[in-house]
Amino acid sequence: MADPEALVEFDQRIAIVRDNLRELVEQAAAYSGAADEARNADRIADQEAKLAALLKERAALGG
Numbered sequence: 001m002a003d004p005e006a007l008v009e010f011d012q013r014i015a016i017v018r019d020n021l022r023e024l025v026e027q028a029a030a031y032s033g034a035a036d037e038a039r040n041a042d043r044i045a046d047q048e049a050k051l052a053a054l055l056k057e058r059a060a061l062g063g
Contacts, residue, residue, distance in 0.1 A: 002061040010058040017051045 024047060028040040 006061055007058070010054060010061065014051065014054050014058065017047055017054060021047045021051065 021044065024040060024044045028037065028044065031037070031040065
């Protein structure tokens with residue numbers, strides 16, 4: 001059985017990354033320009049990779 005505290009910690013980290021992604025998408029919609037778009041795309045890709053890794057670790061814990 002998975003440690004409930006570990007699951008809560010993962011859920012909190014996942015929520016933070018999802019919030020970061022939401023904010024980055026909102027920022028990307030507000031800004032224009034090639035440099036801004038490339039920077040935002042990189043930041044979004046980084047957060048998506050973090051989210052995928054967290055979700056994979058969370059799934060391995062079960063629960």
